[in-house]
Amino acid sequence: MTQEQTDLTIANPKMSARDVKVFYGPKQAIKGVSIDVDMDHVTAFIGPSGCGKSTFLRTLNRMNDTVASARVEGEITLDGENIYAPTMDVVQLRARVGMVFQKPNPFPKSIYENIAYGPRIHGLAAGKADMDVIVEKSLRRAGLWDEVKDRLNDSGTALSGGQQQRLCIGRAIAVEPEVILMDEPCSALDPIATAKIEELIHELRGRYGIVIVTHNMQQAARVSQRTAFFHLGELVEYGVTSDIFTNPRQERTKDYITGRYG
Amino acid sequence: MTGPAILLLLAGLGAIAWVSARARALRLQTVARATGRRDAVHSLPGYHGWYVALWTLIPAGLFLAVWANVSPGLVTQAVLADPAAQSLPLDAFSRSAVLGEARAIATGLQSGAFNPASQALVEPYSAALNTYGVAGAVLALILAFAGGAYAFTRVRPDFRARTRVERLVMATLLVASLLAIVTTLGIVASLLWESFRFFSMVNPIDFLFGLKWSPQSAAMGYGNDDAFGAVPLFWGTIFIGAIIAMIVAIPLGLMSAVYLTQYASSTVRKWMKPILEVLAGVPTVVYGYFAALTVAPALRDLAVSVGIHGASSESALAAGLVMGVMIIPFVSSMADDSIAAVPQSMRDGSLAMGATTSETITRVLIPAALPGVVGGVLLAVSRAIGETMIVVMAAGLAANMTANPFASVTTVTTQIVQLLTGDQEFDSAKTLAAFALGLVLFIVTLLLNIVALRVVKKYREAYE
Numbered sequence: 234m235t236q237e238q239t240d241l242t243i244a245n246p247k248m249s250a251r252d253v254k255v256f257y258g259p260k261q262a263i264k265g266v267s268i269d270v271d272m273d274h275v276t277a278f279i280g281p282s283g284c285g286k287s288t289f290l291r292t293l294n295r296m297n298d299t300v301a302s303a304r305v306e307g308e309i310t311l312d313g314e315n316i317y318a319p320t321m322d323v324v325q326l327r328a329r330v331g332m333v334f335q336k337p338n339p340f341p342k343s344i345y346e347n348i349a350y351g352p353r354i355h356g357l358a359a360g361k362a363d364m365d366v367i368v369e370k371s372l373r374r375a376g377l378w379d380e381v382k383d384r385l386n387d388s389g390t391a392l393s394g395g396q397q398q399r400l401c402i403g404r405a406i407a408v409e410p411e412v413i414l415m416d417e418p419c420s421a422l423d424p425i426a427t428a429k430i431e432e433l434i435h436e437l438r439g440r441y442g443i444v445i446v447t448h449n450m451q452q453a454a455r456v457s458q459r460t461a462f463f464h465l466g467e468l469v470e471y472g473v474t475s476d477i478f479t480n481p482r483q484e485r486t487k488d489y490i491t492g493r494y495g
Numbered sequence: 496m497t498g499p500a501i502l503l504l505l506a507g508l509g510a511i512a513w514v515s516a517r518a519r520a521l522r523l524q525t526v527a528r529a530t531g532r533r534d535a536v537h538s539l540p541g542y543h544g545w546y547v548a549l550w551t552l553i554p555a556g557l558f559l560a561v562w563a564n565v566s567p568g569l570v571t572q573a574v575l576a577d578p579a580a581q582s583l584p585l586d587a588f589s590r591s592a593v594l595g596e597a598r599a600i601a602t603g604l605q606s607g608a609f610n611p612a613s614q615a616l617v618e619p620y621s622a623a624l625n626t627y628g629v630a631g632a633v634l635a636l637i638l639a640f641a642g643g644a645y646a647f648t649r650v651r652p653d654f655r656a657r658t659r660v661e662r663l664v665m666a667t668l669l670v671a672s673l674l675a676i677v678t679t680l681g682i683v684a685s686l687l688w689e690s691f692r693f694f695s696m697v698n699p700i701d702f703l704f705g706l707k708w709s710p711q712s713a714a715m716g717y718g719n720d721d722a723f724g725a726v727p728l729f730w731g732t733i734f735i736g737a738i739i740a741m742i743v744a745i746p747l748g749l750m751s752a753v754y755l756t757q758y759a760s761s762t763v764r765k766w767m768k769p770i771l772e773v774l775a776g777v778p779t780v781v782y783g784y785f786a787a788l789t790v791a792p793a794l795r796d797l798a799v800s801v802g803i804h805g806a807s808s809e810s811a812l813a814a815g816l817v818m819g820v821m822i823i824p825f826v827s828s829m830a831d832d833s834i835a836a837v838p839q840s841m842r843d844g845s846l847a848m849g850a851t852t853s854e855t856i857t858r859v860l861i862p863a864a865l866p867g868v869v870g871g872v873l874l875a876v877s878r879a880i881g882e883t884m885i886v887v888m889a890a891g892l893a894a895n896m897t898a899n900p901f902a903s904v905t906t907v908t909t910q911i912v913q914l915l916t917g918d919q920e921f922d923s924a925k926t927l928a929a930f931a932l933g934l935v936l937f938i939v940t941l942l943l944n945i946v947a948l949r950v951v952k953k954y955r956e957a958y959e
Contacts, residue, residue: 296847299843299846324849324850327846327849336840338841339844340841340844341841350845350850350859351850354850354854401844405848408848
């Protein structure tokens, strides 16, 4: 990395990636990326398709483990603990680092059961009453409670796309994660639903570390405080969002945000 | 003139028609093309050739097919009109025996007559055969020439032979597909008809709900009442095919599908899936003797050694277990498809919540794939209850109503085989009962298939 980074170093980052490289078989998809994530800043990953931003995001909760040929080098820590260490329990890691996907993927179960799924498998609720509280709290935080409180037993898949995505955010929140990774959460949604999700991201900031991958540069500018620009597997520029968009240091970043390519 | 010779002659005519029509079309088109108009020429010369050749062959061929069915009757009539036929015996049976013998001698299948009456008929028989044979051949050739000539006159540069040939190809394909449908309808009609005859002798209520099955006693003249209660057979069929076999096949099939889709590496999957599918290719008769000779005696010994009474060497358990193994590939391949059809995003969603693979499978994948799995199981059941060879060899004949898996039960298919093997008279309730059983089996498997396919289809739509 060539740019100044002094203003970005965080004393006690929630998550911290150092010189992370990802390989799919012989092909290198990520070429040495270092980034810190904390609770106070939303971090946005931008870049053209295939630049590695989603791949990198998925290394942060080891979802790349599901791809047999993927291999990760470098160090990623959560509260100072290496998440790729053999002692790390992947299941526990994913409960602490939740994920929201590009396409809303509610389970084909009721709204209630969608939220209760995580707390149930992790044993977070002592009983039915406890679970009711968790479900209500999660749906409220996801900004969905008022819309669905009278039909918690309806299927989650019957909701609109935007509601489904907020249900998925609520589902991730329900297991009390520390970090939430969002992989282009609005790319399948209309502008109104997108606005609601963005509003939600603002509300969630401070409580959770949030990393969002987005294709939409305006969205990155609206929701994030830190922006990382990826290109061809490299982290080209990483900085305060307003700097990146008003005063990019790298030629490639400038070309991308002015729409020269991407 | 013999059949093969006529067919050969027709084929030759067809070839000549093709060549000459093609040549004519080529010549005419060369002339027409010289006029320079774009629509002067329509089809390639080859299509004209086919058009004329088909007109030569099809009417003549159809005529020959009809003639082959009609002429024996005409020949017999001609023979009966002969004065030598006056001495024929009057009863239908010996009459047809004499006629048959005379025909066999006339066509050269038999060299001498056992019955002097037939010897007298040989002469008129060969005369009639000859007359009608020549008549048929001549008519066929006339038709071939007429058809060919008609088509040949239509060969013009702008004649749409290509469209006509296309239409004929379509008609041929339609006939081919209708043939299978018509055959099926014929089978169903015969099932219905024979069952109707059976139900005119035996009350359908007694048949469907009666608890005693002893067709032999009915055949021996003890009357048809309460000898044809099919409930023990239905029970045996369900017990073996839908209960014991499914207890084996559903868990094993489902678990192997889960392993293959979720845990196995692609190399393991590449090897294991075909091997599992080989199970489906083992002939059922092999499963049958495996059940009868290996599994059944072992099970009986086991039952006896632990002190179970009524253990038979033809147990429901032996047949059911082996049938279950046979069905595993059906269940596993249907379950495999349904689980693989659950979107990857569903699986990712669950894993990203911190669920383990097995939690993901039991709580998300299987519930989501359930309709497809159920459809697969229903298809497997319908296959199992229609299965014959294993139960014929391993399940026994005693129509018992028992839930003891070590006892002998019998199934619908076993009884159909029993009723229809050996010497039969086709007007007794005993024989006709086979058709009624077949009808019930047909209806049940048809319903199972319809329900299963609807379930599977509806489920597929849910993810598209």
